[in-house]
Amino acid sequence: MMDLLNAIVALSNFVIIPAMSYGAQLALGALGVTLIYGILRFSNFAHGDTMAFGAMVTVLVTWLFQSWGLSLGPLPTALLALPFGILGCMALVLTTDRIVYRFYRAQKAKPVIFVIVSLGVTFILNGLVRFIIGPDDQRFLDGERFIISARTFKEMTGLREGLAFKTTQGITIITAVIVVALLFWFLNRTRTGKSMRAYSDNEDLALLSGINPERVVMITWLIVAGLATIAGVLYGLDKSFKPFTYFQLLLPIFASAIVGGLGNPLGAIAGGFVIAFSEVTVTYAWKKVATYVLPESMAPDTLVQLMSTDYKLAVSFVILLIVLLVKPTGLFAGKAV
Amino acid sequence: MKKMLLATTAAALVATSALAGGHAKEVKLGILIGFTGPIESLTGPMAAGAELAMTEATESGKLLDAAKVTPIRADTGCIDNGLSTSNGERLVAEGINGLIGGDCSGVTGAILQNVAIPNGMVMISPSATSPGLSTVEDNDLFFRTAPSDAREGQVMAEILQERGVKSIALTYTNNDYGKGLADAIESNFKAAGGEVTIVAAHEDGKADYSAEIGALASAGGDLLVVAGYLDQGGLGIINAALDTGAWDTFGLPGGMIGDSLPENVGPALNGSYGQIAGSGGEGIEKLVALAGDAFDATSPYTPESYDAAALFMLAMQAADSTDPADYGSKILEVANAPGEKIYPGELGKAFDIIRSGGDVDYVGASAVELIGPGESAGTYRMIEVKEGKNETIGFK
16 A cells, blocks of 8 residues: 555656646647737747746846845745736737738738748847846746655655655646636637637638737737746746757747647647656656556566657657647647648 | 969978978977867867966977977867868968867867878877777877776766765766766776666756656666756756755766856755866966966866977977977877976976986876876866865865
8 A cells, every 4th residue: 555655656756746837837838839820820939039038037027026135935036026027028029029020911921931030030039038148047946945845745654755846836837727717718708809719710800890900919919928928937937047948948839739739729738738748758767656566576677668768859749740640730629730 | 273272282391391390499289179169168278278388388498499389279169070170281281290189079089080190190189088089090199188088987986986875877968978978987887886777868958857857766776977067957957856856966977067056956966976077286286376367277178288288398308309200109208107297387397307318207287197098097076065065075
């Protein structure tokens, strides 16, 4: 019985909890990508760096607050700075839309041109963030680090395996739930949300029924800025803030959005968790868990690992390929890519 | 194109004549290292270190016939074989008598094969650490004042033994450096009777290391050895391991030693330990005093660069020639015992001793002792993280 508990705890500690919070971070990122795709109809490669920019503003404001002695007690000060980060990011995306994307929208440019344009924006943001805050790792996490640490858990329960649950993981999961609930309420219940969905479904029809396209575009960008900043800050709190990793994050985020179905918010969330869990579970070495669960005579000598962790990225892309082959619109029937 | 050809031929002719004249009034040493690229922050002090030795020799007026030593800098880009080779060729055409370089292991191999061997040029690398360079066919032209990573694996295995570590999990950054070092640590630790539970690569700059930590933790071990980079994936791995409570102490090879790691990880890193190439004592102190405020003499591979330049000049003095074919065989002689120990700032004295027929044992800034095929035996600084700082706890 104890062994079974140990096995469950080990599995939660190394697979379920990390994958849940990573999945939530991917899901929030993928939501932003999917909204842009659904409404503005292009794949926004600048999304990773938009996240980095929003997170950067938050980091700077956090430092300011910390120097003032402001804090949230056990919670990270960054949560207090988050609204300012979102505002900063909103200013940024509205500026890029005004000076870059609007020009191409007026030209009715093809989506592929938008994609390339967004790649250009990516590199400019890349440079901008490095110019302001530098390319190094930045620490801005404060407050209580763990809700429960592995050591306390072991002492409390007397089990051999520890279970760590970080404050940032808790915040990530809770924030993700709240944000997703708000977003769905907004899209399904409010007039603006409905006009956005109408615009996404059929642009011409929406125009005929008097929906102002520029307003829809603006609101989309504002929401995306909010999502990107929240995802960026949560990720930075949980791991660390480093501009380059946000650019790297772009791949799993796109994989999530496409697996779930581009343009479909529900799909983005599911996709985020599918990618996160597949990265962690498929390459997991089951030795520890198996040793607990199986009788002693059957305890494994090897790692019981399906494949080395080198292949974790490959795993998510194989899933992506299978989904695209079998169901080109993604799990939740988004738009065909 | 014809003019170009003429010019290069002329240059080559000049070069050959310079080489032939053993008693030239000028000695030219090429400094071929990565002034741009991944280790660009290290190469400034490295070049300054090498040039300091040259100035010292010139000012002493005792090298050969009061020869003037001139450095010529060129770039390898650290990872650009094409650039390194063409810049190496250029240096040879400019008539260098010896080549200090390359810096990163990959380009060093390329320069050796494409420039040094065809031209019979002697090269001493201050920083290439790949074990592969120990066994490469070099016609006795290649030396290095940096130790091989194979040696670091040996040192690390000894340290682990001394601390009573029975089993380790090992993760490395997925490149030549990480793989070579991990292999060395694994084989040495196993040979010493230790158990390596898992060897797993990690990629730098990835978003999430949960999967890696899951596998590593499942394999278990007394200690997690992270053969990576301190501001890259290595940091991510350590943070993830601490967060999940999988390990509290880490083994930290050279790539993980730096001030930023304890700063970024925080108090949880206290008690972790490792080693980095470097020596203590008289040699390095003398170099620091000599360098003054001009450059940071303790910057990685800077003492080794000073020593590389010094070895060239001592060997030339011993052979009484600036021709690589003559002085190449003398490098091991001046570097090793027997003889009078020579430290930085004492090059003039060493030239005198050699001239009067005596023997020198160049110690230099990095405690030079060339072994095997002409590479540094390697002194390592043992580091332990105490109260958020890397403390040197001894040398090995």
